[in-house]
Structures are given as structure tokens and as C-alpha cells.
Amino acid sequence: MKVSGENNGHLPSPTDARHKLERRRRRRKLCCLLCLLILALLIIAAVVLALTVFKVRDPTMELVSTTVSGVSPNISLSSLRVEFNITLDLAVRVRNRNYASFAHASGGHTQLLYRGAEVGKARVEPGRIPARGTELLRLALEVEVDQLATDLGSLLADAASGAVAFDAETRMPGRVTLLGFIKHHAVATSDCHVVIGVPDLSVQSQECAMKTKL
Structure with a gap:
């Protein structure tokens, strides 16, 4: 006999689905933050190079x-x-x-x-x-x-x-x-x-x- 509301072992419960969705969202946010951080570092590096290595100085x-x-x-x-x-x-x-x-x-x-x-x-x-x-x-x-x-x-x-x-x-x-x-x-x-x-x-x-x- 099965008790009403009990997980049958095959279909995830609404709570598990919400947790998985939240984890996906956190991972996406983390990836976006990492991409923004890398982009900011590249911009800073480009500015530093433009002001030092690539800056044209008159001989x-x-x-x-x-x-x-x-x-x-x-x-x-x-x-x-x-x-x-x-x-x-x-x-x-x-x-x-x-x-x-x-x-x-x-x-x-x-x-x-x-x-x-x-x-x-x-x-x-x-x-x-x-x-x-x-x-x-x-x-x-x-x-x-x-x-x-x-x-x-x-x-x-x-x-x-x-x-x-x-x-x-x-x-x-x-x-x-x-x-x-x-x-x-x-x-x-x-x-x-x-x-x-x-x-x-x-x-x-x-x-x-x-x-x-x-």
C-alpha cells in the first residue's frame, strides 16, 4: 500500500526541483561575475600597456x-x-x-x-x-x-x-x-x-x- 504524497522514487519533488533551479541560477551568476572580472582585468591590462609599452615616445x-x-x-x-x-x-x-x-x-x-x-x-x-x-x-x-x-x-x-x-x-x-x-x-x-x-x-x-x- 502506498501512502499519499510519498515520492515514488522516480519523480523529483517540488522542493528538489526548486533547489536545482536555484543552484543553476547561482552557477550562472558566478559565471557572469567571473566573466566580468576577467573583462575588467583585460581592460586594466590594456590601459596599462597603452600608457607604458605601447605609448609612443619621441626619440x-x-x-x-x-x-x-x-x-x-x-x-x-x-x-x-x-x-x-x-x-x-x-x-x-x-x-x-x-x-x-x-x-x-x-x-x-x-x-x-x-x-x-x-x-x-x-x-x-x-x-x-x-x-x-x-x-x-x-x-x-x-x-x-x-x-x-x-x-x-x-x-x-x-x-x-x-x-x-x-x-x-x-x-x-x-x-x-x-x-x-x-x-x-x-x-x-x-x-x-x-x-x-x-x-x-x-x-x-x-x-x-x-x-x-x-
Whole structure:
């Protein structure tokens, strides 16, 4: 004889069903919380990497040595003739402050400007600056006399004052490599202001500002 309301051993009671449903709900809530926690950790890690490893820092430039060669200025006020054939041989150390290497390919160049007008140009040889490393660049900037002669009055005035100022603009296209496999195209640029003494052709001062654009 079976007692009314007794479990027959095959069908779960309403109480057991509710308990199983509550356990499922708790497990789902726990899984959701774990997923949210992992997502929050990934976001925090991405923010930290963006502010440290992946943050682009402009490289720095240091003038190691300078050699000025060519013809010393020969200025004739009576005939308004000037000879100013010079070549600036610069050894520049570029320091890469990023956690990514920078390989600059062919196409890099430096423009030499006098009072905003181009008076010379030099090619930057391909190379590679390792992550957190340095590279020594050698630039040979030749001054074009014909271009200087177009602004003869200003050149004579600067030479008479004992110093001639030039601006050197450098552009180096290349590729940045992060973590050994993430690659992005980048362009490193620098603007340098160089003051050369007259008549000894010594470099009196040099200031550079560099930037990197991804």
C-alpha cells in the first residue's frame, strides 16, 4: 500500500526541483561575475600597456661630433661675390625611448634651410634603431652656393655679425615593430637649428626637436 504524497522514487519533488533551479541560477551568476572580472582585468591590462609599452615616445637626438669642410667664406663687398662652399659632416646619436624597434628604409632625407629657403639636401641611409636602443647617423650636408647667393644681402649681414644660422629638417619613414610581430608604419622627423661661426666655420650651437608619427 502506498501512502499519499510519498515520492515514488522516480519523480523529483517540488522542493528538489526548486533547489536545482536555484543552484543553476547561482552557477550562472558566478559565471557572469567571473566573466566580468576577467573583462575588467583585460581592460586594466590594456590601459596599462597603452600608457607604458605601447605609448609612443619621441626619440631624442644628441650631436656627437661635427666636422665642417669646404671653402672658407670669401666675401668681396666691392664685387658682391661670396664663396661659401661648405659641407657639414654630422655624427648624430638617435635614442629610441620606445619598447618597439624602428627600422627606417630608403627615402629618408635631410633638408638644409637658410632663412626658410632650401640650400642643401642629404640622404639618410637605411638603418634600424632597436627598442630602447640607439643608432649613430652620419649626415653629409652640402651647402649650395647658388641658393645662398639668392639671399646675398642677408648672408653678408649674418657673416659680418660672425654667425650664420641654418635649419636642418630630417624625415625618416619606416616601420615600428612591437613585441616582435606587431608592425606599424611610422615616420620619424626632426627639426634642428644650427649656428655656424664665421670665419672659423665652427658650430656654435645646435638644438633639435624630434617626433614620431604612426
